[in-house]
Amino acid sequence: MRIGLLAYGGLGGSGTVAAELAMGLAARGHVVVLVSSRRPFRLDAASGVRFVPVRAPDHAVLPGSLYGLAAAGALRTAAREHALEVVHTHYAVPHAASARLAELDLPVLHTLHGTDVNQLGLDPAFREVTARALARGRVTAVSRSLAEQARVVFGVTAEVVPNFVDADRFRPRPDRKARYVEAGEAMIVHASNFRPIKRTPDLVRAFAHLLRRGVRARLVFLGEGPERPEAARVARELGVRERVRFLPPTPHPEEVIGAADLFWLHSQEESFGLAALEALASGVPVVAARVGGLSEVVRDGETGRLVELGDVYGQARVSAELLANPDRLAAMRRAARADARRRFDPGAVVDRYLELYRAG
Template sequence: MKIGITCYPTYGGSGALATELGIALAARGHEVHFITYAQPFRLPSFLPRVYFHEVDVGRYPLFEYPPYDLALAVRMHEVVRDHQLDVLHCHYAIPHATSAWIARSMLREEGSDVKVVTTLHGTDITIVGQERSFYSITKFSIEKSHAVTAVSDFLRDETYRAFGCVGCQVDVIHNFIDPHLYDRSRHVFPIPVDVTKGRKVVMHISNFRPVKRVRDIVKTFARINREVPSVLIMIGDGPERVEAEAEARELGVAEHVHFLGKIDAIAPLLAGADLFLLTSDSESFGLSALEALASGVPVIGAHAGGLPEVVVHGVTGYLYPVGDVEAMARAGVGLLRDGKRWQAMSNAAAADARTRFSEDAIVAQYEALYERTLAAASVSSGTAMDVLPSISPSSSTT
């Protein structure tokens, strides 16, 4: 198959999943075309059967904000036309699926077509999509897709709830990991020993948005550090980094907290971690937690969103109510003090991640979805997008 993938190329779970999916599909013999405004952060400069098409957003005095969605639609149209793509796989409903609908409409005027698959990752449904100004276009983009997937049961159910979806089908296809990449025995921990000084390593990876509650990360660490000498490694960047730095200073642990910024290669870092913290208000899935588990790092976090689908409480980590930093810290201290229990949980985490979220199994689900979508569209003479049951307006929650 020839597959186009559009995602946000910046640091974040949706871009990481989309890029890893494209790489895996290419390794299976498919031709993959990334269509976005910058090269995805996890995409190497060259791979066989992988192509990158940059979206050029022109600058005109008329536009205070250049219309990226329209520029994306034009680029999608060009790539599908020139490379005869079978599927456009959009990660995020808006603006990507919206742009795909425009591109497809242009193609059909010319006598050709393409099938649109949309994967929902979270913010497009739980925050942006439910804003009144975006609600209608989000609903429209979902129901105009040939197939729709969500990365967790939680996100599927939230989509049904938020948009009153009674006729459309949202298939759950979880995120995945490359078990070879996240084998901690393959890596040398890159943090200098003069930084760790033999102390336990607590880690957090995110885009530092408010939903991540990074102050809670620092609060939890400060309590752990009182009982177990440790360091906190913060990977990523975003609007709440300043707040996390301020919290570390206020709690007197700034010298033990290290902010590394955005780093693409996280597997070597996770290979040296003893504990991973994720205290978010909500996680649609929790890809960073899965990558930690695959690396044999127990996860302690908030029982929210899709994270309980990833972390098995008491087996691969511990989950507590959002904001309960005391409980999270107690669990962390108990685990770090008990080497035997930590090793058992580390082994269980790695094994569970490889069993339930292996790359081979999940990528095969996407391949099957593409094939079903193409077959269904062929049977209905290419009108599947037009006859897909719509989201019932009468069930709307707005």
């Protein structure tokens, strides 16, 4: 098929999913055109995916950049020039409306990712126009939790097609642990875009509690974003800065995540938690706040532990318990990897999207 994807680029999870899907489709011989604000971080230049940037001009008369309109224009041009047969948008605001505005005479599938529904989707500026655009196509959501929110917010029925992980790439890498921590120390990793919704300063607070329990550990932050300075400030304030390491974003997060003992998240909201899934596939149990779709990804007690939102003591306590029990941790590591492989296989997800494209 000739498939057009419209997604945000950069570091975000929705852009990562779109890039991985694009590469999976291209590897099966489909022609894939990825229209995006920026080149997705993980899009491999050798994948064969054609990248079309959205150019949103600034003009003195405009109140701001008209990204949504420019995305419609780029999509329409791409559809014509590449003879697209189907379009698949990722992240509904503004991409669902952009696809409608492009007036494509093609089947359109929309995938909802998270804050496009429960934050931007709730904004009166976007809600109705997005709901009407979604109603014109088929809709999927990355978790049951998000599909339920989409029903309430947009009045749409979304099929759940979960995110997926390449378990050959995301695999245990214990040999790399010595690069990040000293012998005898536990390695805890968090990877994100450091937006306020990720509550990264709370992770530092939880880490300080962990150290107070006598656990020898280091917290490795992977990524970049607005709250990174605040996380560093809290680490200094709590006297743990020298045990917290900040690493820049990398197209190869698997090399860091796979070396860890635990992966931490404490997001305010998380429709799925792609980084958590990547940790599980790497054989790294996840300790996280029980929000959104995370309980669909992490099996509490089997592949990780979930605590109540805001319970930074709980985050530290359950982590200390796991780290103090090597047999339990090893069993959880095995269960995490096996479960991720079984339930979030890329092949099955690519198959399902192809069925939806063909169904029109």
